[in-house]
Amino acid sequence: MKAAVLFKYNEPLKVVDNVTISPPKAGEVKIKVVTTGLCHSDVNVFEGKTPVPPPVVAGHEIAGIVEEVGEGVTRVKPGDRVVSAFIHPCGKCRNCASGKENLCETFSQVRLKGTMPDGTTRLSLDGKEVRTFLGGGFAEYAIVGENALTVVPPDIDLEKIAVLGCAGLTGYGAVNSARIEPGETVAVVGVGGVGLSVVQMLKASGAGRIIALGTKKWKLQRAMELGATDVVNTEEVDPVKAVKEITNGGADVVIEAGGNEKTVQMALDLVRIGGRVVLVGLPPANAMIPVRIASIVRNGVTIIGNYGGRPRVDMPRLLEMVRLGKYDPTKLITGKYRLEEINEAVKLLQQGEAIRSLIVMK
Template sequence: MKAAVLYKYNEKLKIVDNVKIDEPKAGEVKLKVVTTGMCHSDVNVFEGKTPVPTPVVAGHEIAGIVEEIGEGVTRVKPGDRVVSAFIHPCGKCRNCVSGHENLCEVFSQVRLKGTMMDGTTRLRIDGQPVRAFLGGGFAEYSIVGENALTVVPPDMDLEKIAVLGCAGLTGYGAVDLAKIEPGETVAVIGVGGVGLSVIQLLKASGAGKIIALGTKKWKLERAIELGATDTINTEETDPINAIKEISNGGADVVIEAGGNEKTIQMALDSVRIGGRVILVGLPPANALIPIKEASIVRNGITIIGNYGGRPRVDMPRLLDMVKLGRYDPTKLVTGKYTLDEINEAVKLLQEGEAIRSLIVQK
């Protein structure tokens, strides 16, 4: 099969057409990929900031059709149209059985290794193993665990919902974890795919003022279109003072979706006394975040890390929200590219000129 393979960090992906893919093992599903969204987490892999061993095939916002199932698979069958979450729960560990499958202990041990749950790979080139990052959707076929998959209604376009696999599910998990009360003021730092998903879901949840922060004017305009009540361009004004002025002292909740040291510090400095900070953006693996511990303690600030929603519970809810018109994933898509054009999509995302690009199979 054909796949976009990263051989060395900070180099262009190579389109390889002789990648061999094994049959799915127990609990696994082989997908014929229809489309895969490109996320900044993929770019972090390409740049070595998320150091998955190479050679590796990335791509984790996958929508496709079930081609083959492994032993014991019961949640899907061949021919089903499905969307894959970036989280692949084992379904058996303590966190999975206690309702926290987004924090699956088994998956956490292998996700940065680029392997399946058993520690092995399903891809090979000339007999040598190739890693797959969270599904490896930048290819014609992919193998994922069945618990990552949700069947898509027959009247729903797969290209329309691919970005639910990460942007949608991460946004859902953040808003759910924040426990937003009606009328609360929420600041959202970062207006990429996750931030814009958060804004839509905040609007649906009954939040009051929704303040969007970013650096690109056109993305901030998109945020207003999707439900933000106020915007702050962090390159043109002091974001801390601006948030405090709009919110009369500080936001009740700050959801940080930028994923870097500067934006995380911004979140901690702009929340009100007794407020909550939800950290969603994924910084580079070696990032260190300075925290003013005394002010966090004195002000009673709650800091919560969020790693997405629960695939088997929350993805069906997201699909319902799409059907009801309360969440529109197409508003995140800024371009479509073939597998052969993937390096152009990577470049646009690195430059901040894309929100989500779809890599479509032709």
């Protein structure tokens, strides 16, 4: 099997054609990959900021066709067109049973180890194990748990919806956890794939002013096209002053999708007294971000950490939003690349010159 393998952090991926993939075990599904979105979380793996041990195959926004199913699989069958979430719920732990499968306890124990829930891998190269990051979609085939998969209706193009697996599901979870009330003012920090998904979903949810903050003019323009009422270029003006002037004191809700110290602190400074801050951007695994606790306490600010959405519940809803035209994931796609061109796509994302690139297996 052909796959783009990271052998060492901060080195280019190597596309090799002799990776061995084992059959799916109980509860697992083998997918023939059609396309996989390239996300900044993948780049964090390549740079060692998310330290999944190499050799590793990344790629977690997977769309493809079911090739084979393991014992006991009932949610999909061979031939089904599917999209995979970056969260792979076990369906049995306490959180899964209580409706919080995005916080699956079993999955949380292995997601940075690059293994399946049983602690083993399904890929190998020259007799040595190869790990995967949240699916391993930068390859011709991938094996994931059935609970991560949702069947895609035949009238929806797989390339159109691959980014639902992370950008869409994370954006949906962020807006859902914020409990947006009609007319509330919301600031969105970061206008990448997640941020632009959030903007679209805020518009669909009935939010009032939607203020997008970022550093790239073309991305801010895209945010306006997708539903933002105001934009703030954080490199050209004081973002806190600008937002407080627009909102007369601060946003009711701030959704942070940048995932670094500067954007997290900015989010806390943008919110009004008594407001809510939702953190969805993922900084490096060992990042320590200082927070002024006294101001949070005095101002009664609620901080909500949100890790994506619930694959079996929210992904079908996302697909319906796509069908109804309320969420357009194609607006996030800035390029398509063959697997052999993946390093070019990675470079553009690192430079901030891409939102989402699709790696197509053709």
